[in-house]
Amino acid sequence: MTLENKFNQIQTHNFTTESGEHYPIINLSYQVFGPQLNTAPIVLVNHALTGNSQVIGEQGWWNDLIGESKTIDTLKYTVLAFNVPGNGYDGFLIENYKDFNARDVARLFNQGIKNLQIKQLFAIIGGSVGGGIAWEMAALEPKITQHLIPIATDWKSTDWLIANCFLQEQILANSSKPIEDARIHAMLCYRTPASFSAKFQRTLNEELQVYNVESWLAHHGNKLQKRFQLSAYKMMNQLLKTIDITRGRDSFVSIASTIEAHIHIIGIDSDLFFTANENRATYEELKKHKENVSYQEIVSIHGHDAFLIEYQQLHNLLATIF
Incomplete structure (x- = not known):
């Protein structure tokens, strides 16, 4: 083995x-x-x-x-x-x-x-x-x-998926923090309103003075930015769309x-x-x-x-x- x-x-x-x-x-x-x-x-x-x-x-x-x-x-x-x-x-x-x-x-x-x-x-x-x-x-x-x-x-x-990939592409092309911002948007597609409600219950992150859902999304954006490259994200998004x-x-x-x-x-x-x-x-x-x-x-x-x-x-x- x-x-x-x-x-x-x-x-x-x-x-x-x-x-x-x-x-x-x-x-x-x-x-x-x-x-x-x-x-x-x-x-x-x-x-x-x-x-x-x-x-x-x-x-x-x-x-x-x-x-x-x-x-x-x-x-x-x-x-x-x-x-x-x-x-x-x-x-x-x-x-x-x-x-x-x-x-x-x-x-x-x-x-x-x-x-x-x-x-x-x-x-x-x-x-x-x-x-x-x-x-x-x-x-x-x-x-x-x-x-x-x-x-x-x-x-x-589907048209819905292509539309989301189009928005991802716009973010990747135009954002000053493309990977972070695209990931934040993508997480909204990967989860659901019910999932977010169950996980966060509108709680606040006292230290950062933001909602926990916001700090969680920012964390996911930062984490991906450290391990993923912009051209790779564009390539994979293109495949998802096609x-x-x-x-x-x-x-x-x-x-x-x-x-x-x-x-x-x-x-x-x-x-x-x-x-x-x-x-x-x-x-x-x-x-x-x-x-x-x-x-x-x-x-x-x-x-x-x-x-x-x-x-x-x-x-x-x-x-x-x-």
């Missing part, structure tokens, strides 16, 4: 994005946890907007779900995680973020899987934009995985029904970003044409971020798969 915390690199040569921009070399970095590649069933984990390939370990963002004897057990499964090119975690940045869309990243991930000589994945799992990229990967390569598990996401960015497995192709049903994987859609009843109604509509439409599709829901006051909070519920929903 190995727990590799170092980056591995794959280079993709002569990559042309859907927008027609040519990149002679794109570095795709990844980390592997658990048994060595191709010695056990492989689970690909796609990170969300401010995430990275460090899914477990000291700085791991999904430690509650993945690890030895956990829901995704690294004694049984090899866990593979790519860094979205340009997320900055591996030192690789992309300034011309508008060159890329979510499908471009899915193409790079699929190429990475081929380069690693992986015949088929056991599962692709991802939350938020990571789940959107998972949808795009399976739409491009319908045989790529046995299980597709998109959480708190959908196969397309999820759409149907762009330039056929209808959703005609594309999604070719995906051979069992599709396990997991929504969140209070999600303001990727709404449960959209997820239910996706399921209802798809189940008319595909048998091995299911829909389950996390029940939480916490909104979009519930997939990083409600670990027991997520474990219960995923236990039968893993």
Whole structure:
């Protein structure tokens, strides 16, 4: 058993994005946890907007779900995680973020899987934009995985989501404190009014003479500014805005029904970003044409971020798969 915390690199040569921009070399970095590649069933984990390939370990963002004897057990499964090119975690940045869309990243991930000589994945799992990229990967390569598990996401960015990404882009372009201010706005999309009420109850921070909700939001802004780069935020926001497995192709049903994987859609009843109604509509439409599709829901006051909070519920929903 190995727990590799170092980056591995794959280079993709002569990559042309859907927008027609040519990149002679794109570095795709990844980390592997658990048994060595191709010695056990492989689970690909796609990170969300401010995430990275460090899914477990000291700085791991999904430690509650993945690890030895956990829901995704690294004694049984090899866990593979790519860094979205340009997320900055591996030192690789992309300034011309508008060159890329979510499908471009899915193409790079699929190429990475081929380069690693992986015949088929056991599962692709991802939350938020990571789940959107998972949808795009399976739409491009319908045989790529046995299980597709998109959480708190959908196969397309809705008008509401695009509108919020547009506001994020405006903040990132025009604010004197772009990362902090964009993060503060984003937190309002990731949580809910009920979540804020339960957490803060209109209490004051006596020391700072501000409401606790204000100091909490400022803290999150400052924290992200210290570990995230502006070009990385712009890139990830662009990907979130451009999820759409149907762009330039056929209808959703005609594309999604070719995906051979069992599709396990997991929504969140209070999600303001990727709404449960959209997820239910996706399921209802798809189940008319595909048998091995299911829909389950996390029940939480916490909104979009519930997939990083409600670990027991997520474990219960995923236990039968893993």
